[in-house]
Amino acid sequence: MKLIREPDELQALALSFRASGKTIALVPTMGNLHAGHASLMDIARPQADILIVSDFVNPTQFGPNEDFDAYPRTLEADMALAEAHGVDILFAPAASSIYKADASTFVKENSCSQGLCGRSRPVHFQGVCTVVNLLFNLAVPHLAVFGQKDAQQVAVLKRMVRDLHIPVKLLVAPIVRESDGLALSSRNQYLTAEERAAAPQIHVALQALSAAVSAGERVPAKLEKLFKETLSAASDLFEPQYLEFVDRETMAPLEKVVPAGTLVATAVYMKKTRTRLIDNILL
Ligand code: AMP
Numbered sequence: 001m002k003l004i005r006e007p008d009e010l011q012a013l014a015l016s017f018r019a020s021g022k023t024i025a026l027v028p029t030m031g032n033l034h035a036g037h038a039s040l041m042d043i044a045r046p047q048a049d050i051l052i053v054s055d056f057v058n059p060t061q062f063g064p065n066e067d068f069d070a071y072p073r074t075l076e077a078d079m080a081l082a083e084a085h086g087v088d089i090l091f092a093p094a095a096s097s098i099y100k101a102d103a104s105t106f107v108k109e110n111s112c113s114q115g116l117c118g119r120s121r122p123v124h125f126q127g128v129c130t131v132v133n134l135l136f137n138l139a140v141p142h143l144a145v146f147g148q149k150d151a152q153q154v155a156v157l158k159r160m161v162r163d164l165h166i167p168v169k170l171l172v173a174p175i176v177r178e179s180d181g182l183a184l185s186s187r188n189q190y191l192t193a194e195e196r197a198a199a200p201q202i203h204v205a206l207q208a209l210s211a212a213v214s215a216g217e218r219v220p221a222k223l224e225k226l227f228k229e230t231l232s233a234a235s236d237l238f239e240p241q242y243l244e245f246v247d248r249e250t251m252a253p254l255e256k257v258v259p260a261g262t263l264v265a266t267a268v269y270m271k272k273t274r275t276r277l278i279d280n281i282l283l
Helices: 007-019 035-047 075-084 116-120 124-139 148-163 186-190 193-198 201-214 220-234
Strands: 002-004 024-029 050-055 089-091 143-147 169-173 238-247 262-270 275-282
Touching: 002 007, 007 024, 007 050, 007 089, 007 124, 024 035, 024 124, 035 050, 035 075, 035 143, 035 169, 050 075, 050 124, 075 089, 089 124, 116 124, 116 148, 116 238, 116 262, 124 148, 143 148, 148 169, 148 262, 148 275, 186 275, 201 220, 201 262, 201 275, 220 238, 220 262
Parallel strands: 002 089, 024 050, 024 143, 050 089, 143 169
Antiparallel strands: 238 262, 262 275
């Protein structure tokens, strides 16, 4: 496996692979790699000749009061995990080589990105679209793999690829969970032991809600009440930020839950550390 730091070096190499007829898969990550990221690599690996993983904590997708500085950076361990999953190139650039000090060009999606996480994180998806576009230009992949864990990100990127006619196929990987149901996330390590013990209840509450839909409930407000009650019965450490019932493609809110195809997405703060956890379930 080759570690590349410089954007120009990655682009020159990727273009030479393309010129020699090789196919390229890209898995964009912010590093601190875990089994969720590894599952994306395992999906990508057999699909292309060359597998590139980017490992970059992208400053433009963090708001001013978010955890950009605290975000865990573990390049050595990331290299070992990537190598073990057959990655050919790990691209770990410095922010200063990705963004010139006077960079003034950004990519903004204006529909799928507005609700859910976009409401409380106004610059987030613009940062995501910009960096993914930029990574597509550097790694020139035929396909890229993203996780359903970030369901809104998937919707926004699919829309971006469609609208801008970007010649990259997007694949979506299922959510990888701990054995107790908590969705794997680099942010889980911010949790206190007590918060970590309670956190799987987010998944439990989403499943309870899904069971209620199977039993015939269709009214979002009633399902939201059930979700919140499940959380508060388990622990007083939860502070739900949103629970929304949306169309899985457009992220548009639904007035009535449709049993097949509704995405139920949530963000929940853990009160002690103010860690914000996201999770979702597709009905
Ligand atoms: P991140 O490093 O958090 O930006 O995530 C990089 C990619 O890994 C994104 O496409 C995420 O959706 C995906 N990912 C993160 N956590 C998980 C998980 N628990 N299961 C599946 N994919 C994940």
